[in-house]
Amino acid sequence: MKRNIISIIAIIITMIMLSCEKPLNTYNSKDAIYFNDAARLPLFSGEVIKDSTIVSFSLAKSQDSIVNMVIGTTGGKSSQDRPYRLSVNASSTAKEGVHFEILNKSFSIKKDQLKDTVKIKFLRKTDMQTNTFLLSFDLLDNENFITAMNNKVTNQTTGKKISYINYRWYVNDIIKRPARWLDTYMGTFTRKKLFLMVSILDVDPAYLDTSVSIAEMVAYAKYMQRYLNDQKLLGNTILEDDGSIMIMGPSVQ
Known part of the structure; x- marks a missing residue:
C-alpha cells in the first residue's frame, strides 16, 4: 500500500512539472541582405575590397557596357522566391534612360538560391567626356530581409568604413592617353x-594602351600620316578640335 501511495505521488509531481513547463524561445530573426562585392573575401592576397566601381568608356569601342551587381544573403535557402528592396540613392547624378538602364524586371532571391544578379547597362553619352556620373544603390529592409549587416571598419585609426548596403558606380568617358603612346x-x-x-x-584603343609594339606603332603612325596627306590633297584637310591641322609625330614626317 505504501509503495502505491509513493507511486501516485511521483506521478502527480511529474504531471505538475510538465504542466508548468514553458516552450523554449526560438531564434526567428530575418536573414540579412548585402552587396556581395563589398562583403566577399579577397580573391588574391592584397586585393582591396571596395564598395564602389569605376566604369570608363575611355578606351572602349562599344557604345554601352553591361555590368553585374551581385546581391547576397545570410541564412539558409528558401523553397520560394524572396523579393528584396533595391533603391537608387538620391545622390545619384546618372539619369535612368539616359546614362543607364536596369535590365532586371524585379528583384528577388530565387528559390533554392542565396544570391541574385542585377544587370545594369551603362550608355555612352557625350556628356560623359567631361563629367563623371554617380549611380548609387541602397538595399532596404522589407518583409524578407533586414540590413543589420551594414558596414565594416577597414581602418581603426581613421574610422574608415566599407558599406555592405550602399554600392556606388562611377561612370565616365574621360579620355586617357594610352600608356604606350609615343609622341615621336x-x-x-x-x-x-x-x-x-x-x-x-580598325585597332582596339585598349590594344594601344597595353600591347602594341614599337614596330607596330611606327607602322600605324606612317599609315595615318599618309592618310592625312592624301585627305589634304583631296581638299579634305583633317583638323583637330582646336582648329589646328592633325599631324602624326616628327619621326614619321
Whole structure:
C-alpha cells in the first residue's frame, strides 16, 4: 500500500512539472541582405575590397557596357522566391534612360538560391567626356530581409568604413592617353586623333594602351600620316578640335 501511495505521488509531481513547463524561445530573426562585392573575401592576397566601381568608356569601342551587381544573403535557402528592396540613392547624378538602364524586371532571391544578379547597362553619352556620373544603390529592409549587416571598419585609426548596403558606380568617358603612346611617332595625343586611328586602322584603343609594339606603332603612325596627306590633297584637310591641322609625330614626317 505504501509503495502505491509513493507511486501516485511521483506521478502527480511529474504531471505538475510538465504542466508548468514553458516552450523554449526560438531564434526567428530575418536573414540579412548585402552587396556581395563589398562583403566577399579577397580573391588574391592584397586585393582591396571596395564598395564602389569605376566604369570608363575611355578606351572602349562599344557604345554601352553591361555590368553585374551581385546581391547576397545570410541564412539558409528558401523553397520560394524572396523579393528584396533595391533603391537608387538620391545622390545619384546618372539619369535612368539616359546614362543607364536596369535590365532586371524585379528583384528577388530565387528559390533554392542565396544570391541574385542585377544587370545594369551603362550608355555612352557625350556628356560623359567631361563629367563623371554617380549611380548609387541602397538595399532596404522589407518583409524578407533586414540590413543589420551594414558596414565594416577597414581602418581603426581613421574610422574608415566599407558599406555592405550602399554600392556606388562611377561612370565616365574621360579620355586617357594610352600608356604606350609615343609622341615621336603618334604626335600630340588628342581624343579625335585616337578615334580616327581606331576607325581607319580598325585597332582596339585598349590594344594601344597595353600591347602594341614599337614596330607596330611606327607602322600605324606612317599609315595615318599618309592618310592625312592624301585627305589634304583631296581638299579634305583633317583638323583637330582646336582648329589646328592633325599631324602624326616628327619621326614619321
